[in-house]
Amino acid sequence: MSPVDESFFARDFPTFVSHLECGLEGDHYPADELHGLSKAGRPLLVRYNLEAVAASLDKQALTQRPAELWRYRELLPVRRSANIARLGEITTPLIETATFAAGSGRVWVKDEGRLPTGSFKARGLCMAVSMAKELGVKRIAMPTNGNAGAALAAYASSVGIEAFIFCPEDTPEVNVREIELQGAKVWRVNGLIHDCGKLVGQGKEPMQWFDLSTLKEPYRIEGKKTMGLELAEQFGWELPDVILYPTGGGTGLIGMWKAFQELQQMGWVTGKLPRMIAVQAEGCAPMVKAFEENQQHAEVWENASTVAAGIRVPAAVGDFLILRAVRESNGFACAVSDDLIIKAQKEAAQKTGVLICPEGAATLAAYQQEIASGRIDKQESAVLFNCATGLKYPMPEANRSLDRHAPIDWEAMRL
Amino acid sequence: MSPVDESFFARDFPTFVSHLECGLEGDHYPADELHGLSKAGRPLLVRYNLEAVAASLDKQALTQRPAELWRYRELLPVRRSANIARLGEITTPLIETATFAAGSGRVWVKDEGRLPTGSFKARGLCMAVSMAKELGVKRIAMPTNGNAGAALAAYASSVGIEAFIFCPEDTPEVNVREIELQGAKVWRVNGLIHDCGKLVGQGKEPMQWFDLSTLKEPYRIEGKKTMGLELAEQFGWELPDVILYPTGGGTGLIGMWKAFQELQQMGWVTGKLPRMIAVQAEGCAPMVKAFEENQQHAEVWENASTVAAGIRVPAAVGDFLILRAVRESNGFACAVSDDLIIKAQKEAAQKTGVLICPEGAATLAAYQQEIASGRIDKQESAVLFNCATGLKYPMPEANRSLDRHAPIDWEAMRL
Numbered sequence: 027m028s029p030v031d032e033s034f035f036a037r038d039f040p041t042f043v044s045h046l047e048c049g050l051e052g053d054h055y056p057a058d059e060l061h062g063l064s065k066a067g068r069p070l071l072v073r074y075n076l077e078a079v080a081a082s083l084d085k086q087a088l089t090q091r092p093a094e095l096w097r098y099r100e101l102l103p104v105r106r107s108a109n110i111a112r113l114g115e116i117t118t119p120l121i122e123t124a125t126f127a128a129g130s131g132r133v134w135v136k137d138e139g140r141l142p143t144g145s146f147k148a149r150g151l152c153m154a155v156s157m158a159k160e161l162g163v164k165r166i167a168m169p170t171n172g173n174a175g176a177a178l179a180a181y182a183s184s185v186g187i188e189a190f191i192f193c194p195e196d197t198p199e200v201n202v203r204e205i206e207l208q209g210a211k212v213w214r215v216n217g218l219i220h221d222c223g224k225l226v227g228q229g230k231e232p233m234q235w236f237d238l239s240t241l242k243e244p245y246r247i248e249g250k251k252t253m254g255l256e257l258a259e260q261f262g263w264e265l266p267d268v269i270l271y272p273t274g275g276g277t278g279l280i281g282m283w284k285a286f287q288e289l290q291q292m293g294w295v296t297g298k299l300p301r302m303i304a305v306q307a308e309g310c311a312p313m314v315k316a317f318e319e320n321q322q323h324a325e326v327w328e329n330a331s332t333v334a335a336g337i338r339v340p341a342a343v344g345d346f347l348i349l350r351a352v353r354e355s356n357g358f359a360c361a362v363s364d365d366l367i368i369k370a371q372k373e374a375a376q377k378t379g380v381l382i383c384p385e386g387a388a389t390l391a392a393y394q395q396e397i398a399s400g401r402i403d404k405q406e407s408a409v410l411f412n413c414a415t416g417l418k419y420p421m422p423e424a425n426r427s428l429d430r431h432a433p434i435d436w437e438a439m440r441l
Numbered sequence: 442m443s444p445v446d447e448s449f450f451a452r453d454f455p456t457f458v459s460h461l462e463c464g465l466e467g468d469h470y471p472a473d474e475l476h477g478l479s480k481a482g483r484p485l486l487v488r489y490n491l492e493a494v495a496a497s498l499d500k501q502a503l504t505q506r507p508a509e510l511w512r513y514r515e516l517l518p519v520r521r522s523a524n525i526a527r528l529g530e531i532t533t534p535l536i537e538t539a540t541f542a543a544g545s546g547r548v549w550v551k552d553e554g555r556l557p558t559g560s561f562k563a564r565g566l567c568m569a570v571s572m573a574k575e576l577g578v579k580r581i582a583m584p585t586n587g588n589a590g591a592a593l594a595a596y597a598s599s600v601g602i603e604a605f606i607f608c609p610e611d612t613p614e615v616n617v618r619e620i621e622l623q624g625a626k627v628w629r630v631n632g633l634i635h636d637c638g639k640l641v642g643q644g645k646e647p648m649q650w651f652d653l654s655t656l657k658e659p660y661r662i663e664g665k666k667t668m669g670l671e672l673a674e675q676f677g678w679e680l681p682d683v684i685l686y687p688t689g690g691g692t693g694l695i696g697m698w699k700a701f702q703e704l705q706q707m708g709w710v711t712g713k714l715p716r717m718i719a720v721q722a723e724g725c726a727p728m729v730k731a732f733e734e735n736q737q738h739a740e741v742w743e744n745a746s747t748v749a750a751g752i753r754v755p756a757a758v759g760d761f762l763i764l765r766a767v768r769e770s771n772g773f774a775c776a777v778s779d780d781l782i783i784k785a786q787k788e789a790a791q792k793t794g795v796l797i798c799p800e801g802a803a804t805l806a807a808y809q810q811e812i813a814s815g816r817i818d819k820q821e822s823a824v825l826f827n828c829a830t831g832l833k834y835p836m837p838e839a840n841r842s843l844d845r846h847a848p849i850d851w852e853a854m855r856l
Contacts, residue, residue: 028547028822029535030677093508093532113794114534114552117508120444121529132443137529140555143796144832180794190854192843204832206839209791211854213843221845232851262445376624379528379595381558407443417559417619417832424621428607428628430636436647439605439626 031092038107039099042079046070046244049347057103060161062242069344070244071284072103080292088259093117095149095252101288102153103248109160111152111181113142120260120409123378126390128397129404131267135380135390136257139415143176143204146253146413150277151177153249154238159185167191167235169222171335172201173414176208178238183209190235192222198335200418220341240275241344250278254285257409258295265300267406268357270392272385272413273304273313274339276348283351300409301357303402304348305392307332308361310340313348317359322346333364334384336413358401366391371416383419386412446507453522454514457494461485461659464762472518475576477657484759485659486699487518495707503674508532510564510667516703517568518663524575526567526596528557535675535824538793541805543812544819546682550795550805551672554830558591558619561668561828565692566592568664569653574600581605582650584637586750587616588829591623593653598624605650607637613750615833635756655690656759665693669700672824673710680715682821683772685807687800687828688719688728689754691763698766715824716772718817719763720807722747723776725755728763732774737761748779749799751828773816781806786831798834801827 046055048064049071055061057072064070079100091097095115104110118141120134127133138146151174158166167190168178175191182189189210193202194217205212215222226237240246258265265286271279279302289295304313310330316323327340342348352359371387374380382390389410396402428434461470463479464486470476472487479485494515506512510530519525533556535549542548553561566589573581582605583593590606597604604625608617609632620627630637641652655661673680680701686694694717704710719728725745731738742755757763767774786802789795797805804825811817843849 028677029549029675031675090504094534112536114536114555116531116534116555119509119529119531121527134444140529140531142794144830180796182794183791184794195842200832200836202839203836204796206841207787207790207831207836208794208796211841212839213841215843215845217845225843225845225849228849229851229854233854260444260446262443372622375622376598379557379597379599379623381595381619381623415559415830415832416622417615417830421615421618421622424617424627426621426626426628427610428630428640430630430632430640434640434643436644439644439648 034092035096035107035110035112040082041103041105042074042100043103044073044075047073049344060163060236061244062237069241069247069347072244072248074101074288076288076291085263085294095256098252098255101255103245104153104156104160106160109156111155111159111185113152113180113184115141115148115152117256121380123374123380125377126393131404131406131408133393133408133410135382135386135410135412137380138411138413139383143173143180144415144418145173145177146250146278147174147177149252150246150249151181154243154245155181155185155187157245158187158236163187163236165190165233165235166238167226167229167233168238169219169226171219171338172197173336174240175205175210175212176201179205179208179210190229190233192225194218194222240277246277247281247284250281251285253278254282255289258286258289263295264297265295266409267300268303268402268408269300269411270303270305270389270408271411272334272337272388273306273348273359274337275342276304276313276344278411279304279351280344280347283355299355302351302355303357303392304352304359305388306359306361307334307337307367307388308363310338311361312340312342313345314359314361316345316349317352322349334367334388336383336385337388360392360396362388362391362395366395370394375416381416382412383414383416385414386410449507450511450522450525450527455497456518456520457489457515458518459488459490462488464759475578475651476659477652484656484662484762487659487663489516489703491703491706500678500709510671513667513670516670518660519568519571519575521575524571526570526574526600528563528567528595528599530556530563530567532671536795538789538795540792541808546819546821546823548808548823548825550797550801550825550827552795553826553828554798558588558595559830559833560588560592561665561693562589562592564667565661565664566596569658569660570596570600570602572660573602573651578602578651580648580650581653582607582641582644582648583653584634584641586634586753587612588751589655590620590625590627591616594620594623594625605644605648607640609633609637655692661692662696662699665696666700668693669697670704673701673704678710679712680710681824682715683718683817683823684715684826685718685720685804685823686826687749687752687803688721688763688774689752690757691719691728691759693826694719694766695759695762698770714770717766717770718772718807719767719774720803721774721776722749722752722782722803723778725753726776727755727757728760729774729776731760731764732767737764749782749803751798751800752803775807775811775816777803777806777810781810785809790831796831797827798829798831800829801825
């Protein structure tokens with residue numbers, strides 16, 4: 027009377043982390059120690075002995091493991107199974123949306139809203155919290171626009187780590203409430219996300235907390251990397267032509283590209299890698315501007331504003347990693363209008379029954395826009411990332427009502 | 442460049458439905474025809490040639506199939522793969538909540554909130570809509586308190602069936618909106634769920650729609666049955682001691698019990714079957730009353746009221762099937778107070794990071810209450826069904842705020 031996948035989580039696995047490496051300068055840092063940013067103030071990337079991974083793991087063995095992200099254990103940083111923070115990180119479904127295919131190229135939505143706390147933030151945070159536990163952290167702090175905070179709260183509570191979370195004052199009520207309900211301490215701050223980030227920095231000394239801001243520690247990328255590993259396995263190790271990803275901080279895009287490169291080095295993926303398309307909103311498109319101006323870093327976007335709040339990120343500490351992935355993959359960065367985002371969300375729900383969030387809708391809008399522009403070919407297969415359940419976001423009003431005591435005009439119902 | 446599980450959905454499978462059978466009288470009805478209730482006005486149960494299923498399928502083959510409910514294809518009624526309405530019906534995770542274990546008996550939450558549209562209603566509705574498509578239905582109507590309507594809307598839109606949905610006027614705004622956004626026509630009705638049901642009945646002639654009310658067609662049970670099939674497989678075909686299920690219409694409890702009996706007849710499950718515990722709210726507990734008074738049917742519960750709206754069902758057409766399953770399994774029916782439900786929801790979120798809905802919380806409250814009463818033993822392993830994501834429900838306010846311009850009292854943050 028115990029779940030069959032339990033033996034997988036009961037045993038330890040050999041781990042293959044060799045060191046950490048500054049994403050910009052390339053200098054090395056030892057694993058198994060607590061790290062924030064590199065000396066250059068840039069994100070640290072986790073490096074593995076990929077030859078040894080390839081020798082120790084085979085594709086067939088993977089199919090026998092639990093359908094959750096921990097199956098890729100040899101490519102993840104956690105050493106002791108006992109440190110894993112687990113709330114059911116299931117393999118997210120690929121839903122084909124044939125109605126949006128422009129030509130022979132097929133289109134799928136990867137529905138990340140099925141993860142714990144309803145968003146892809148769970149991938150990064152389960153990994154970061156597991157590593158924090160492994161490295162002895164007792165208290166964590168983070169600024170958040172919402173979904174990341176909810177994921178941190180849930181995972182921290184599940185392993186008994188104290189979490190302090192700071193949100194901009196316009197953070198949706200649902201997010202602040204779920205953070206608190208899931209056991210974290212959460213504050214609304216009269217400012218924006220970077221003001222919240224500053225508070226986390228100021229509190230480091232007096233509160234002795236660990237700063238879990240996006241890309242300011244090395245392990246959220248490793249969690250997000252599993253989107254790429256999962257996609258590769260779901261597609262039989264032959265990847266789709268383009269991946270459209272809603273890009274704010276960009277951890278997922280960076281992580282997926284890292285996954286594809288690791289798989290390539292292991293010889294598990296041999297064909298062409300997907301073109302990575304960073305999708306932003308017209309009201310906040312620093313990566314698009316930097317991409318078009320051929321810059322390595324992006325300028326801060328002033329007066330950022332979009333209905334897709336999750337990609338309202340005026341400055342990303344990993345900007346150069348996003349731009350590098352987009353360029354290396356022969357992809358591009360593009361921006362869509364809020365009108366198109368809203369239209370795409372409605373269209374997806376009504377025509378396919380898939381309720382995506384505004385950020386997910388931005389990828390559908392971008393697919394449609396760039397098919398029209400010719401930058402995506404009608405023959406290319408495409409994966410659109412829906413990063414969170416649409417249920418967390420405002421929906422249009424529904425106004426029909428019926429008086430059951432009055433005579434009913436049945437025919438009028440069809441209108 | 443196509444998903445590896447595609448071949449599974451591309452081919453047809455032999456199907457094993459022999460006939461339909463009245464749940465009360467036992468008289469037979471032919472399969473492959475559109476049916477509502479039996480002649481006796483009771484739910485129809487789908488019967489299979491289980492010997493043939495056992496001969497054609499083995500447990501090892503299952504492990505190679507997609508981790509979604511369609512893997513149990515031989516025990517499901519859909520004949521043509523092309524008729525399957527699919528939105529990613531993934532195997533839902535079992536999350537161990539060790540903190541709630543009272544003794545050596547372990548406790549898991551089965552998190553049904555990960556299914557399409559965020560609730561277990563997806564299981565029943567994907568099956569009912571697929572069968573409606575298979576049997577040529579073009580228009581469907583249904584009364585709903587919310588989650589079932591959302592699932593119907595999504596699946597109907599995904600296969601191009603028109604859906605008409607009627608909600609009591611106090612249905613939460615989020616549900617009415619998601620129904621409409623997902624492409625159905627939805628009305629608020631000045632009445633309760635049975636008034637909505639009457640409208641669906643009245644519209645049958647003029648609107649020529651098919652009535653998809655709970656248990657008024659045979660296939661929603663078959664969908665819900667997959668909860669039992671999945672649990673059995675997840676536990677290695679050796680089931681937990683008790684299953685606590687939030688019981689309104691009871692389709693899931695009936696379906697799970699049917700699954701366990703089918704697996705037993707196939708010889709796939711040999712040990713003791715779980716005790717089925719029907720959990721209701723004190724403000725609406727018709728099954729508990731009927732169970733305690735040793736009745737076969739339940740009286741209508743007057744002035745039903747509970748914070749767990751999903752189990753606010755004063756009269757269930759399948760009452761005798763619920764009571765039969767509870768009794769045959771040596772289980773019981775019990776009621777919990779709204780106070781305990783609210784307390785349990787908060788406790789689960791704060792201590793384990795699992796955000797369950799009020800109906801799911803009722804099962805945790807019942808577990809705690811019946812451990813105390815001795816009706817559940819501390820050595821018994823238990824599965825609690827969380828039937829929907831907690832995100833669809835109101836959460837308590839979170840009131841902390843911080844002025845970033847004022848001096849910060851760090852120590853006070855810990856309080």
